[in-house]
Amino acid sequence: MGSLKIENIKKSFGSVDVLKGIDLDVTDGEFVVFVGPSGCGKSTLLRIIAGLEDSTSGKVLIDGDNVGNVPPAKRGIAMVFQTYALYPHLTVKNNMSLGLKQAGEPADEIARRVGIASSMLSLEPYLERRPAELSGGQRQRVAIGRAVVREPKLFLFDEPLSNLDAALRVNTRLEIAQLHRRLAATMIYVTHDQVEAMTLADKIVVLNNGQIEQVGAPMELYNSPANEFVAGFIGSPKMNFIDGGRLGEAAKTIGVRPEHITVDRNAGTWKGTVIHAEHLGADTNLYIDTEKAGLLTVRIFGVYDAEPGAAIYATPDPARTYRFGADGRVIR
Numbered sequence: 321m322g323s324l325k326i327e328n329i330k331k332s333f334g335s336v337d338v339l340k341g342i343d344l345d346v347t348d349g350e351f352v353v354f355v356g357p358s359g360c361g362k363s364t365l366l367r368i369i370a371g372l373e374d375s376t377s378g379k380v381l382i383d384g385d386n387v388g389n390v391p392p393a394k395r396g397i398a399m400v401f402q403t404y405a406l407y408p409h410l411t412v413k414n415n416m417s418l419g420l421k422q423a424g425e426p427a428d429e430i431a432r433r434v435g436i437a438s439s440m441l442s443l444e445p446y447l448e449r450r451p452a453e454l455s456g457g458q459r460q461r462v463a464i465g466r467a468v469v470r471e472p473k474l475f476l477f478d479e480p481l482s483n484l485d486a487a488l489r490v491n492t493r494l495e496i497a498q499l500h501r502r503l504a505a506t507m508i509y510v511t512h513d514q515v516e517a518m519t520l521a522d523k524i525v526v527l528n529n530g531q532i533e534q535v536g537a538p539m540e541l542y543n544s545p546a547n548e549f550v551a552g553f554i555g556s557p558k559m560n561f562i563d564g565g566r567l568g569e570a571a572k573t574i575g576v577r578p579e580h581i582t583v584d585r586n587a588g589t590w591k592g593t594v595i596h597a598e599h600l601g602a603d604t605n606l607y608i609d610t611e612k613a614g615l616l617t618v619r620i621f622g623v624y625d626a627e628p629g630a631a632i633y634a635t636p637d638p639a640r641t642y643r644f645g646a647d648g649r650v651i652r
């Protein structure tokens with residue numbers, strides 16, 4: 321079991337309110353990702369769940385028990401950090417077993433759990449190596465393995481992939497997704513990378529400035545963002561925001577994603593000029609300066625040849641256009 325409930329968690333550092341009342345329910349087995357811009361309070365919230373930081377007020381309940389006075393080691397959680405935090409003088413095997421030895425687990429049980437974890441994470445060839453003899457991706461797998469052997473109620477990941485290069489990030493992301501499926505464990509994962517959030521999460525919690533902006537399944541946030549912040553944060557390239565006044569609309573802002581605009585050389589809604597084309601192979605990102613709607617990013621599937629300076633028309637899909645009020649909330 322590994323359910324988590326967070327009730328009205330607030331945290332201030334001196335006069336700075338870093339978390340302003342967070343409520344959240346995580347059910348057993350769920351993969352929940354905290355995402356948000358730098359400094360929004362993601363790591364602080366994770367550290368409060370782990371017990372590494374005290375909240376100023378509010379409650380954390382794990383499997384229904386208030387863990388306010390329970391030290392980190394007794395909360396049934398295992399945490400994986402960005403920096404791996406491995407012991408440099410211990411072998412991979414001993415890095416993974418140390419916590420269990422300290423907890424007094426019998427040797428055969430330790431061997432069994434290390435065996436399972438190292439096979440799951442393809443670490444068998446490296447068990448006798450020290451961290452310095454491993455690549456960054458392998459080190460992070462050891463750190464994850466060390467968490468797995470503890471069989472925790474809750475896994476907490478604090479930006480575990482951010483020190484890896486792009487290719488390794490994709491591989492390790494896949495491994496974490498598979499691990500979640502195999503263990504059916506509850507995982508809480510912090511990242512500022514919205515692609516990681518979209519691909520891993522059952523449920524995404526979008527944080528901004530110490531508050532939750534929206535909680536929902538990845539496609540729910542993509543299709544039905546509650547407000548301008550979430551609309552702009554989820555999706556890449558970012559949603560285009562156009563001043564409603566420019567378009568003669570009552571809404572303060574009109575939003576349309578780059579992939580929901582089509583282009584044509586001869587006719588369309590907004591006449592403009594190609595500023596730049598980015599050829600990504602599978603898609604093309606076009607930057608178009610339009611008279612009516614200003615600068616737009618348009619994502620076209622496939623190759624699209626467009627010379628800077630060429631005249632072009634952009635047409636938004638009216639069914640995929642969002643309207644936001646002065647308070648930033650979506651108008652339905």
Ligand SMILES: Nc1ncnc2c1ncn2[C@@H]1O[C@H](COP(=O)(O)OP(=O)(O)OP(=O)(O)O)[C@@H](O)[C@H]1O
Pocket residue numbers: 333338356357358359360361362363364365512
């Ligand atoms: N010990 C501390 N003392 C004072 N301020 C702190 C402390 N720890 C964090 N903060 C501040 O709290 C805010 C939230 O920090 P936190 O690390 O939770 O953000 P984050 O969303 O995880 O950011 P990042 O993505 O950059 O890691 C920041 O403004 C940070 O400067």
